[in-house]
Amino acid sequence: GAVVSQHPSWVICKSGTSVKIECRSLDFQATTMFWYRQFPKQSLMLMATSNEGSKATYEQGVEKDKFLINHASLTLSTLTVTSAHPEDSSFYICSARTGENYFQPQHFGDGTRLSIL
């Protein structure tokens, strides 16, 4: 149980294009989803927290106009990297948690490796 699917797993695109990454909870309703970014040999850095039906809360230093997050349903959140540039190349990971039970942990997707040429 508690499977989170992330798509695509790998994307290569030209500088200036926008890229959308999907995060789906397959067998539970995700009231809260999280988006992380991971640089090589570094930790997962939280970018934003999104709750279904409301605007995402971005961490300090994360450009909300650059990284658009939508959490339109209880099973889907999307991250759109707008006008992507080589410095946006990274590994993006989503996670989700269910319900209002504070003790529920986060469940993670497989990640998306984004390479901007």
Place this chain on the structure above:
Amino acid sequence: AQSVSQHNHHVILSEAASLELGCNYSYGGTVNLFWYVQYPGQHLQLLLKYFSGDPLVKGIKGFEAEFIKSKFSFNLRKPSVQWSDTAEYFCAVRVAPGTYKYIFGTGTRLKVLA
């Protein structure tokens, strides 16, 4: 700001050796603590978690961790590792109560030699 330190970045062990991975955090209040494992090519999976009660927590696959509040530590242990334990291990802290956000350590890459 809160932070999490994992001092061992790379660990190499032979099968059957004992394992201890360090995790220290900086926050003076109540925390929830987690260890996640990421096998090659897979997503992060929860190994164990601590919220309250017995500071010695047992998780899946024979792992355990001990919360020592006075040392701000939550070290992961396993008495006898197997080749299949080769993975990256992440410690995460959540400030409690009131937030669901995790702060992750930088991870420890464990390689177990057969």
